[in-house]
Amino acid sequence: MxxxxxxxxxxxxxxxxxxxxxxxxxxxxxxxxxxxxxxxxxxxxxxxxxxxxxxxxxxxxxxxxxxxxxxxxxxxxxxxxxxxxxxxxxxxxxxxxxxxxxxxxxxxxxxxxxxxxxxxxxxxxxxxxxxxxxxxxxxxxxxxxxxxxxxxxxxxxxxxxxxxxxxxxxxxxxxxxxxxxxxxxxxxxxxxxxxxxxxxxDVPVVENKPPTIEITEPTVTRGFKVVKVPTTKVAGYARDDDGIASVQINGTTAEVNSSGYFYANVPLDDGENIIRVSATDKKGKTGYHSFTLQRSVNQDVVDVPVDVSQKRLALVIGNSAYEHGGTLKNPINDARAMKTALEKLGFTVMKCENCSQNDMKRTIDDFGSKLQNYDVGLFFYAGHGIQVNGENYLVPVDSKLEYERDVEYNCVQAGRVLGKMESAKSKINLIILDACRDNPFARSWSRSTSSKGLAFMNAPSGSLIAYATSPGNTASDGSGANGLYTSAILQFIGQSDLQIEDMFKKVRQKVISDSGGKQTPWESTSLTKDFYFSY
Known part of the structure; x- marks a missing residue:
């Protein structure tokens, strides 16, 4: 052959x-x-x-x-x-x-x-x-x-x-x-x-210049800063035409992404600490940068919290105006309110309202590509969601679902989002699905499928998936400006020093209370690091 x-x-x-x-x-x-x-x-x-x-x-x-x-x-x-x-x-x-x-x-x-x-x-x-x-x-x-x-x-x-x-x-x-x-x-x-x-x-020798180093965190004036914490995050950008092979900060190997953004948590001693940063390009040339942090536990000084400024990217989708399934009142309001809240918490936010299937797929793919340059990714969806044969689907506004078999071709598989986020290799990925509302398309479907909420999905390593209600159940669209679930998230997401798992416990308690026990939010998590929306 x-x-x-x-x-x-x-x-x-x-x-x-x-x-x-x-x-x-x-x-x-x-x-x-x-x-x-x-x-x-x-x-x-x-x-x-x-x-x-x-x-x-x-x-x-x-x-x-x-x-x-x-x-x-x-x-x-x-x-x-x-x-x-x-x-x-x-x-x-x-x-x-x-x-x-x-x-x-x-x-x-x-x-x-x-x-x-x-x-x-x-x-x-x-x-x-x-x-x-x-x-x-x-x-x-x-x-x-x-x-x-x-x-x-x-x-x-x-x-x-x-x-x-x-x-x-x-x-x-x-x-x-x-x-x-x-x-x-x-x-x-x-x-x-x-x-x-x-x-x-045969090639003329061209000078290989060392990488340039820009420190973005902590902010340092004239090479000096006073802090009171025992550990601080040092972050910035290393740039070189040949690409960056590695960055060292006081002997610690920093995390580096494809755009040259680097960070590491550095322990500090009492008194003066010289922070030495070195960046080596892929041809072996090394550049250097240093600055001084003064740690003092006895003065009223500026605090530099650990890991507070990860690069954060979110995609928020709200679908309300369904062409073939009636209108939902809250998803657009939910998406807009989440966008505002996330921007206050340091997220760069992409948003899509009343998306067609093509719009959703393109936006999700674009989000996955951009996420490669970020530390934290968050996907929020409010609208109709359906499970068929154990697979979860997000429903675009132009979907016409006369039969169960139409779902595969006219909706967007939730696994598409998981795959894009996992491929981006961001450190933390969060998925929030306020998408378990009753299925309005199911008049000609089998009774066993028509009333189901979303199916359980395992969260890949380093991720958390949050649902508006427990697997197989449906959630209320709510009677206020926002859905019950999103309203509870908005109440607690900006609370300082609240670890994400604890935040969702508070959300669950509030939704159970407000729904009279009819709706119980649910999470699947395999996070390996602590995460706080706000410090």
Whole structure:
């Protein structure tokens, strides 16, 4: 069998697509995810599909799967380093490399049995491996994978690939003319990638400047500040064109995100404390910054609370004006009131009112992308919510749900929100669902489904999911300006020194009291750190 790698994403912002006839494939499917699609791979393997291409670009993994490719066994691995040991180990088991790509800080390797390959070699170089290609061509090998990532070219060459002749071209522009020229010679595209070309020995030396460091917390005047707490949060930005590899604060390794934002909690001694911050770029160059904190427990001084200024992002959605299910009075009011409250608590707030399905999906995806640069994510939804077969769905205002089967196609799965937040890798994720109201769409549905509230969802590590009422029950829209549940949250969310679990206990007590015991809010939590909305 001949395996032809699919072309990849080009770094100038374009996707390059090539489609061919005669590939011996029966059916194909594709999946696009902001996280590595391991679940989608496993599901497709179970359906009889095999990976025929994997690529990464513009923050997205793209997976192509095919039936009829006659591949009896496949495996994949992801590693933060080049996976040479994994390659060598699985070569011994009869697997051969069929895809190798770098994205999102990791190498992704796909190896397959039954390719018809006889022998393989790989090379990694910081420059385009033209000499290695020529040397291996002379030994009867052909290029079957060529990709660039993490400042390395990764070349895979194979015997037994059924190729009879090969050419390569490198250009600073997309090589459309060269493609046409070689098509005329009977050649077809088998690899396409983009990366650095020259050998470092041929490149003029450019000075590698150290990273710049900006301290945003604590605020320091003229390099000096007086505090009274035993521990303080030090945060800021480290910036460098080569990217930031690590930040150290008084010997403590700080957390660093992709935008260079860093933070760490630093213990303080009584008296003068010199805070030394160092940032190292991905080429090993280090920049330094220092300032002084004076800790005094005997003066009336400014307090710097610990971890009070995490970067916080919230998405608030309120759906009231349902086109086919009647109007709810409170969700828009709830969303607007929550937006105001969260902004006072340091959240940057995205808001969507009376959203269609397309609006909801796009807004949730945008929220997930932006959340990668934040420490805390919060999703609040007020409106209709439905469970079908144990799955929870948020109902857009344009949904027409005549039958249960319509829900999957016309609503938004709550798991979509969980997936986006988990992929963003923020430290704390909070989901609040005031979405358990009676189902107005269910006249033609089965009796067992029509009256159910939301189903229980397990909270992933570092997250909390809060429901307006217990699983399987419905909640009241309320008679005031806000729903019973949101009204209680608004009462307690700004209370100082109230840990989030304790805040929701107070919310539960109030809702039970105000509803006469008919409504009991519920939470699922796997938070690993304390969280306070307000200090």
């Amino acid at each position: 001949m395996v032809i790698p699919f072309p990849t994403y080009l770094h100038d912002g374009k996707w390059a697509l090539v489609m061919s006839k005669g590939g011996n494939f029966g059916l194909q499917r594709w999946r696009k995810r902001t996280y590595f699609p391991e679940k989608e791979i496993d599901e497709s393997w179970d359906d009889g599909y095999n990976i025929t291409h994997l690529t990464y670009g513009n923050g997205t993994w793209v997976l192509i799967l095919s039936k009829g490719s006659s591949q009896p066994a496949q495996l994949w691995r992801t590693r933060s380093y080049f996976p040479k040991d994994e390659i060598n180990e699985n070569w011994e088991k009869g697997y051969f490399i069929t895809d190798l790509v770098y994205g999102d800080g990791k190498w992704a390797l796909v190896m397959t049995k039954g390719t018809g390959y006889a022998k393989q070699v790989w090379r990694t170089r910081e420059f385009y491996p033209k000499d290695e290609i020529k040397e291996l061509w002379d030994q009867g090998y052909y290029i079957t994978n060529l990709t660039y990532g993490n400042n390395l070219w990764a070349l895979v060459m194979t015997k037994g690939s059924n190729y009879t002749q090969q050419w390569w071209r490198t250009r600073a522009y997309f090589p459309e003319n060269e493609i046409k020229e070689l098509w005329d010679k009977g050649a077809y595209i088998s690899c396409l990638s983009q990366g650095a070309y020259e050998n470092k020995a």
